[in-house]
Amino acid sequence: MTEAEAESSGKPAPGEQAPGEQAAWEQSFAELWESLLPVGRTPAGYRRYSWTPADEGCRAWFRAAAQARGLPVESDRNGNLWAWWHPAPAAPATSAVTPTTSALSASGALERRAVAVGSHLDSVPDGGAFDGPLGVASAFAAIDLLRERGFAPARPIAVAAFTEEEGARFGVACLGSRLLAGAIEPAAAAGLRDGDGVSLAEAMAGAGLDPAALGPDDDRLAGLAAYVELHIEQGSALDGLGAPVGLAAGIWPHGRWRLEFAGRADHAGTTRIADRHDPMLPFGAAVLAARAAAVGRGALATFGKVIAEPGAANGISSAVRAWLDARAPDEPTLEALITEVTAAARAAAAEHGVALDLRRESFTPAVSFDPALRDRLATALDPAPARPAPAGPASRGPGPGRPAASGGIPVLPTGAGHDAGILAARLPTAMLFVRNPTGVSHSPAEHADLADCLAGVAALAAVLADLAGP
Ligand code: GLV
Ligand code: MN
Ligand code: MN
Numbered sequence: 001m002t003e004a005e006a007e008s009s010g011k012p013a014p015g016e017q018a019p020g021e022q023a024a025w026e027q028s029f030a031e032l033w034e035s036l037l038p039v040g041r042t043p044a045g046y047r048r049y050s051w052t053p054a055d056e057g058c059r060a061w062f063r064a065a066a067q068a069r070g071l072p073v074e075s076d077r078n079g080n081l082w083a084w085w086h087p088a089p090a091a092p093a094t095s096a097v098t099p100t101t102s103a104l105s106a107s108g109a110l111e112r113r114a115v116a117v118g119s120h121l122d123s124v125p126d127g128g129a130f131d132g133p134l135g136v137a138s139a140f141a142a143i144d145l146l147r148e149r150g151f152a153p154a155r156p157i158a159v160a161a162f163t164e165e166e167g168a169r170f171g172v173a174c175l176g177s178r179l180l181a182g183a184i185e186p187a188a189a190a191g192l193r194d195g196d197g198v199s200l201a202e203a204m205a206g207a208g209l210d211p212a213a214l215g216p217d218d219d220r221l222a223g224l225a226a227y228v229e230l231h232i233e234q235g236s237a238l239d240g241l242g243a244p245v246g247l248a249a250g251i252w253p254h255g256r257w258r259l260e261f262a263g264r265a266d267h268a269g270t271t272r273i274a275d276r277h278d279p280m281l282p283f284g285a286a287v288l289a290a291r292a293a294a295v296g297r298g299a300l301a302t303f304g305k306v307i308a309e310p311g312a313a314n315g316i317s318s319a320v321r322a323w324l325d326a327r328a329p330d331e332p333t334l335e336a337l338i339t340e341v342t343a344a345a346r347a348a349a350a351e352h353g354v355a356l357d358l359r360r361e362s363f364t365p366a367v368s369f370d371p372a373l374r375d376r377l378a379t380a381l382d383p384a385p386a387r388p389a390p391a392g393p394a395s396r397g398p399g400p401g402r403p404a405a406s407g408g409i410p411v412l413p414t415g416a417g418h419d420a421g422i423l424a425a426r427l428p429t430a431m432l433f434v435r436n437p438t439g440v441s442h443s444p445a446e447h448a449d450l451a452d453c454l455a456g457v458a459a460l461a462a463v464l465a466d467l468a469g470p
Pocket of ligand 2 (some may be wrong): 124131166442
């Protein structure tokens with residue numbers, strides 16, 4: 001029975017379930033999800049840092065999911081995982097995606113280049129279950145859905161899981177995709193150290209990888225026509241619009257700066273105020289300056305990690321190390337914000353006889369996702385003509401979540417970083433967002449309803465059918 005016949009008979013088309021019945025792909029998404037939930041779980045959330053036992057658990061989950069689907073898996077030179085669904089040898093090789101208008105055919109004869117989908121499996125400290133893993137589990141479930149519907153890819157499909165997207169262990173966000181894309185020097189990456197002084201090179205060697213192989217992988221990128229990342233929305237714009245799924249417009253420029261205030265350890269009960277060199281005070285001034293600089297510019301600035309040395313409750317600190325995460329709608333605004341915070345921190349440090357060392361640890365320029373690819377996704381997901389941008393509520397936060405519409409599907413800018421943003425410098429990339437009714441992210445309160453996750457899987461499958469289909 002064709003889909004049109006099914007529609008007129010009221011019966012499900014082949015591979016579709018009757019109302020109330022759970023389709024096999026829905027079941028497989030639920031199973032994928034359930035089986036990953038215990039990995040790296042702590043009482044306070046998820047701790048899935050790269051190259052730790054929790055990370056190995058995530059990688060084992062990825063390999064098992066791929067193996068269960070007959071998808072060969074490889075770990076690339078930077079430790080990113082790839083599971084491949086290759087077209088059957090008999091499948092037509094050249095009728096892939098219509099040239100001329102396609103973002104995928106921009107460079108001509110590479111019709112057999114692959115479409116990659118995925119995200120990351122690592123987490124922030126005490127993070128939620130969805131940020132990252134939703135994209136990877138959805139990718140496997142989308143393949144199940146396509147197979148259930150009898151779809152045969154005309155070009156390879158890859159499910160990717162990028163290493164250390166959060167930068168929670170080695171400090172640089174999107175480390176795996178940065179290395180892949182040549183956006184970080186391999187030697188600098190290899191020398192990054194975690195809080196215990198273990199280098200990335202040592203951690204990777206411990207996991208059986210060769211750190212000497214770290215670095216850009218132009219051949220791999222040349223084999224990719226596009227990368228599409230599905231992600232939980234890290235705001236509540238979709239909830240406000242009543243939409244389960246949206247598309248990403250772009251990513252705010254953002255970065256991390258490390259501030260090290262060096263003072264003098266001393267006794268909290270005997271050192272006169274005038275004699276102190278307390279690094280906590282200029283640090284406090286920097287926190288307040290960051291807040292004021294962000295508010296004044298419609299930007300975001302956060303000190304989310306701070307270490308006081310030596311950490312005695314009855315002592316003045318010898319040093320305070322803190323990390324500033326700053327994001328803004330455009331790069332000049334971000335630069336002005338950092339200049340203002342730096343000046344305030346330096347002035348306060350001088351006032352308190354404290355030395356300040358300030359350095360940028362990572363930076364991601366503004367990203368505007370490939371408009372042709374985005375329009376193509378919008379059409380694949382909702383062929384209705386574009387409707388005017390809804391005057392929807394902004395997401396939590398000032399600017400990054402304000403929606404616009406394209407082809408009937410909401411299009412959201414975001415302040416969050418993603419591997420798709422890094423890879424956008426090298427190939428057409430796009431993102432799908434799934435509704436997050438709490439609007440909360442980087443926290444165990446992050447949540448998406450099962451029905452919306454399934455809507456995300458169906459959307460990803462529709463996108464794959466369009467991009468990788470005959
Ligand atoms: C990643 O989630 C980031 O935006 O830092
Ligand atoms: Mn994140
Ligand atoms: Mn993420």
